[in-house]
Amino acid sequence: MLRAGKIDRGTPAAGDEQPPPAAGQQATTTPRRRAASSADEAYEELRQAIHRGDLMPNERLIEVELASRLQVSRGVVRTALVRLGQDGLVVLTPNRGAHVRLVSEEEAVEILQVRAVLEALTARQAASNATAREVTEIRAVLDRMAQRLDSDDLLGYSEGNANLHAAIIAAARHDTAAKLIAGLRGQLVRFQYRTILVPGRAAQSLDEHAAIVEAIAARDPDAAEVAMRRHLGHVESTLADTATAIRHRADPSDGTHPA
Amino acid sequence: MLRAGKIDRGTPAAGDEQPPPAAGQQATTTPRRRAASSADEAYEELRQAIHRGDLMPNERLIEVELASRLQVSRGVVRTALVRLGQDGLVVLTPNRGAHVRLVSEEEAVEILQVRAVLEALTARQAASNATAREVTEIRAVLDRMAQRLDSDDLLGYSEGNANLHAAIIAAARHDTAAKLIAGLRGQLVRFQYRTILVPGRAAQSLDEHAAIVEAIAARDPDAAEVAMRRHLGHVESTLADTATAIRHRADPSDGTHPA
DNA sequence: GTCTCCTAGATTATCAACAATCTTGTGGAC
DNA sequence: GTCCACAAGATTGTTGATAATCTAGGAGAC
Structure with missing residues (x-):
């Protein structure tokens, strides 16, 4: 309600x-x-x-x-x-x-694709623009994520995930991109916590995030962009996989079954 | 009015x-x-x-x-x-x-940066998804641009420019990106025809567009994306250059004049 | 002469009533 | 039994009026 x-x-x-x-x-x-x-x-x-x-x-x-x-x-x-x-x-x-x-599964994929390139841009900008203070903060968020993953706190991990992306976006100082990303995130509620529940995905996710943070800390815009794109590309394919998996599980009550 | x-x-x-x-x-x-x-x-x-x-x-x-x-x-x-x-x-x-x-000069640059990555995405998608018919159409638009450049019709060239980008976006079949790009374009009126007037820019622009079209026709997503990013990256730096140039020309009333 | 307070005008914010449109359910024809 | 026409109810679209807020200009104090 x-x-x-x-x-x-x-x-x-x-x-x-x-x-x-x-x-x-x-x-x-x-x-x-x-x-x-x-x-x-x-x-x-x-x-x-x-x-x-x-x-x-x-x-x-x-x-x-x-x-x-x-x-x-x-x-x-x-x-x-x-x-x-x-x-x-x-x-x-x-x-x-x-x-x-x-938003249909297809739209969700589109939205993730757009988010991928936009967040890749922010990662690049963050690598150039982040202050030392911000880099420290970003590292701290990553550490917390690792701890939560160790204690199997997937919900906490997911929250840390959001925090990390937010910290990177803030460090990028790119209002235009930030606003669009926020708008896109708002449309993806339905698929929020799905991918992280795929077995083994969380561990892989942490590695991907570590790579992003490394690149930003190393002030390497190209590497940061590539790492972010790789990360969100994996999220996208994971989402697509689970989507088809769910469909094949003979569950017609998925979404509104628009297909 | x-x-x-x-x-x-x-x-x-x-x-x-x-x-x-x-x-x-x-x-x-x-x-x-x-x-x-x-x-x-x-x-x-x-x-x-x-x-x-x-x-x-x-x-x-x-x-x-x-x-x-x-x-x-x-x-x-x-x-x-x-x-x-x-x-x-x-x-x-x-x-x-x-x-x-x-929109300030800085915001305009941000908008162009975002447009660059989004249109790069559409170029990539177009390389994958365009029908043969669409490829032919895109090539035709490019040819017309070349003709207009030959006859020094810069306004017509600029129009063809818009048409080409539109054709690529249509061929990409990516509604989410298309909608965002349209929104961004709407905010950039003030800087529309500025870059194309820079001496020598038009010829370079045509080459860049040709590279994009080539890559799409060759069904090479990576090349298409790179070419589009290069193109809009050049537009961005050209815009930034003319902006500072205008400022240095001691014209403090820059701003609301459409130039 | 300059500053502050106050009033009058202009403009926006909110609301309630009315009109237009759609949806649903009923009755009748075939 | 099924389909279509029609009416009643529900919901949205639009308008005008009223209240709240802001802006500009002037009067008065110092």
């Missing part, structure tokens, strides 16, 4: 939203810090509800219903939906309302 | 908007063809007005004014502005309205 009431914008939720403080430059709206308008609150609340899975893919979003849940007027919900539509999280059909967008 | 009245959606304007028929899948709204609602019309009209330069960067956008010009209600203008804000064309400041976003 969707818990009603105002949201607390102070804490960006326990989960891993997009790189929180990010590089800089906030959303196009609210450039100065300013009491978040109810419009912004509604937008953020819906965004997180989708991200959190409270609003399921293909679920129909009825304006009056959301309005009463969020305790705002319908117009506010409406503009929030327009914004969400614009960044691809919901689909707006004229006169027929809004659905949470369901 | 901004010519009032309804827009003619039949002809996508003489200029080179984003890859017109593109791969497929239209904007998030209006998935079925359906009489464009006044909301969509207003959105498109404003979008093109910004793209065309009728609305200058940093120009303040007053809702009632736009409403009367477009002959729609203020609410319609408002949601159009929200959408434009969401895709980065205008900046919305709470209680203070909307401005056309001015």
Whole structure:
């Protein structure tokens, strides 16, 4: 469902939203810090509800219903939906309302491909631009990931994974890429924790991340880019494999079986 | 300024908007063809007005004014502005309205960098996925570019340039990348025709494009990607050079002049 | 003369009512 | 029994009015 009431914008939720403080430059709206308008609150609340899975893919979003849940007027919900539509999280059909967008397996692969080249760019930039302080931080995150993997804490590992990517993006100082990556990540909720559960994938993943960090620390942009591309390329093929595997397991209830 | 009245959606304007028929899948709204609602019309009209330069960067956008010009209600203008804000064309400041976003020289470089890696991806995909028919078409576009360069038709060459990139993107069949590239292109109006005017740049540009086309025709994804990156890398450095050159020419009023 | 406070105008933000459209269910014809 | 037409309900689209906020200019104090 969707818990009603105002949201607390102070804490960006326990989960891993997009790189929180990010590089800089906030959303196009609210450039100065300013009491978040109810419009912004509604937008953020819906965004997180989708991200959190409270609003399921293909679920129909009825304006009056959301309005009463969020305790705002319908117009506010409406503009929030327009914004969400614009960044691809919901689909707006004229006169027929809004659905949470369901991204197909194929789209997920496309999104990962794009993310791969964008994050490769940030890895490259990070190798050039990261401060010594940031390199230390990145190394620390990697170490924590290794510890969690040792103690079989896959969820913690996955979280560290997100943190590492976020740290690299922050160090890259590339707002344009950062913003696009954040937008893409927002569309991939459904496939978040799938790949890391593949047997043996986690160990391999750690090696790949280590290579990326090495390259950045060595100030080698080319190597950093290659390492990042290799890493996300593996994620992509792992995802594609598990997808077909799931299909072959004769499970027709996968997604909405669009195929 | 901004010519009032309804827009003619039949002809996508003489200029080179984003890859017109593109791969497929239209904007998030209006998935079925359906009489464009006044909301969509207003959105498109404003979008093109910004793209065309009728609305200058940093120009303040007053809702009632736009409403009367477009002959729609203020609410319609408002949601159009929200959408434009969401895709980065205008900046919305709470209680203070909307401005056309001015992209700085630095942001332009960032945007080009991102475009470079994304279009490199599409070049790669095109090398894998293009039909024979599409390869022929791409070659034809390149030939036309050569002819126009021969006859010193730089504007026509520039148009062919856009067509070639569009054709490659279409052949790539990668909706996610296509959509992002279109969004990025929309933010770069101000720097559109600058680089091609640098002496000797056009000839070099043609060679670079030829290399890309060769690689796609040869079904060599790696080569296609490298060639595209080289090409847009050169565009980027050319842009950066002319930018500093202009600055050194002691022209402090650089900025809003379309140059 | 310069600064601060305050008022008037302009503009945006929000809301509630109305109109247009779609969806669903019922009844009748064949 | 199945299909089509139609009506009722539900939902979205649009508009205009009202409230909140900001901006600019002037009066007054020092």
